Amino acid sequence: MERIVIAFGGNALLRSGDEATYDIQLKRATDAFEKLTNVIQNNEVVISHGNGPQVGDILLQNETSKDITPSLPLHSCGAMSQGLIGEILLNAYDSIRSKMGFEKNASVIVTRTLVDKNDPAFTNPSKPIGPFYKKEEAEELARANGWTVKEENGKGYRRLVASPKPLEVLERPAIISLLMSGILPIASGGGGIPVVKSGVGYSGTDAVIDKDLASSFLAITLKAQRFVILTDVENVILGYGTGNEKRLYRISAGELDKYYEDGYFPKGSMGPKVKAVVDFVKKTGGHASIGSLDHAEDVVSEKSGTQIFPDYS
Numbered sequence: 001m002e003r004i005v006i007a008f009g010g011n012a013l014l015r016s017g018d019e020a021t022y023d024i025q026l027k028r029a030t031d032a033f034e035k036l037t038n039v040i041q042n043n044e045v046v047i048s049h050g051n052g053p054q055v056g057d058i059l060l061q062n063e064t065s066k067d068i069t070p071s072l073p074l075h076s077c078g079a080m081s082q083g084l085i086g087e088i089l090l091n092a093y094d095s096i097r098s099k100m101g102f103e104k105n106a107s108v109i110v111t112r113t114l115v116d117k118n119d120p121a122f123t124n125p126s127k128p129i130g131p132f133y134k135k136e137e138a139e140e141l142a143r144a145n146g147w148t149v150k151e152e153n154g155k156g157y158r159r160l161v162a163s164p165k166p167l168e169v170l171e172r173p174a175i176i177s178l179l180m181s182g183i184l185p186i187a188s189g190g191g192g193i194p195v196v197k198s199g200v201g202y203s204g205t206d207a208v209i210d211k212d213l214a215s216s217f218l219a220i221t222l223k224a225q226r227f228v229i230l231t232d233v234e235n236v237i238l239g240y241g242t243g244n245e246k247r248l249y250r251i252s253a254g255e256l257d258k259y260y261e262d263g264y265f266p267k268g269s270m271g272p273k274v275k276a277v278v279d280f281v282k283k284t285g286g287h288a289s290i291g292s293l294d295h296a297e298d299v300v301s302e303k304s305g306t307q308i309f310p311d312y313s
Contacts, residue, residue: 001043002226003179004300005219007212007276008032008049009231011293013088016232020053022088029092032230035296041102044179046222047089048215051081051190058084059130074129074161075193075204082110082189089186106184112170112202113192113209113217119164127163127208132156162207164194166217170202175222188218216276220283227280228300229273230293236274236306238264247306253281253288254311277308285310 012032013025039045058077072080086108093106125148133141138149138157148160169175169188178185191209195202212229219227235247238259248256257278265271277288291298291305298304 003044003046003222003224004039004226004228005046005048005215005222005224006036006039006296006300007215007227007229008047009229009293010050010052011232012049012230013085014053020057025085025088026092029088030095032293032296033089033093033096035293036300037096037100037102039297039300040184041104045184046175046179046218046224047106047184047186048188048211048218049085049089049186049190050211051078051085052211054084055081055190056130063131073204074206074208075195078190078193078208079110079204082108082193085189086110086186093184104182104184106186107178109171109174109178109185109187111175111187111189111192112195113166113188113214114168114170114202115164115194115196115205115207115209116167117196117205119162121162121164121207125160125162127161128152128158129161129208130159132158163210164207166192166209166214169218169221170195172221175218179222188214191215210272210276212272212276213279216280219280219286223284225284225286226300227277227286227288229277229288229290230296230299231273231290232292233270233290234292234295234304236265236270236290240270250307250309252311253278253308256308257282281308281310 013028014020018024055077058080062071090106090108132155135157141147142149149157150160151157175185175187191211191214194205194207194209196205216227238246256274260274265274273290277290280286280288288308289299289305295304
């Protein structure tokens with residue numbers, strides 16, 4: 001039995017072309033859990049997940065209804081997305097649990113991630129969020145709210161927020177307690193709700209923590225033996241989209257890190273995933289995997305995906 005943190009990519013709930021309805025997300029989540037039945041039954045597993053499409057929809061709803069009901073801050077919208085996705089995942093998991101006849105219960109933990117209020121990311125916002133605006137509207141919102149805005153691919157202007165490094169998973173004791181009780185925790189959704197230390201404890205801050213790096217950090221702090229990222233590709237690929245693609249199957253963390261430093265992986269897609277698995281393996285000596293959600297059990301059993309191991313002299 002191993003302790004494994006499994007990070008669901010966006011395709012666990014929505015795939016390209018899917019309409020973002022509740023029923024479709026429930027079906028996708030049910031399919032995901034069906035592929036992980038044996039892994040979950042036979043190991044200590046923690047599930048983490050992204051929240052990009054869902055929190056984007058919540059922000060859009062927030063913006064559309066601002067003249068009817070007060071807008072909520074970004075960190076509150078992140079908390080709402082954790083609850084929304086948590087309900088979907090719990091209902092999906094319970095349907096598979098009932099169908100397959102096993103006993104392990106699951107529980108969602110609304111998870112906060114501590115960040116440093118002096119993190120340099122706060123002076124250089126880089127993560128686009130929310131709806132697109134016309135130039136004049138974006139500039140007015142920036143003046144009124146102190147936002148940083150930037151044009152994106154000719155589609156319009158979007159708000160940019162900080163993406164600071166995670167320092168602590170505040171609900172770590174609760175996650176460990178659930179694991180020790182034989183329960184499947186679902187935690188750190190969307191990278192966790194960003195909070196900073198305040199005079200009376202903690203307060204939310206408007207930022208977005210990278211979900212892959214946060215999941216890696218969670219795996220490290222839980223002393224997991226395995227860290228698995230399940231996404232929509234079967235392998236990490238060098239030269240993706242060129243005529244010289246090379247699939248990676250088994251590789252050391254040091255070699256993969258060199259490819260990362262040499263700029264082989266785009267920042268907006270595979271880059272954070274590669275950095276996340278390299279960080280986990282280097283800091284724990286454990287074993288990480290990146291692979292397709294469609295072959296989830298094979299990824300965990302090393303029959304599919306890219307497998308990343310420690311460097312050995």
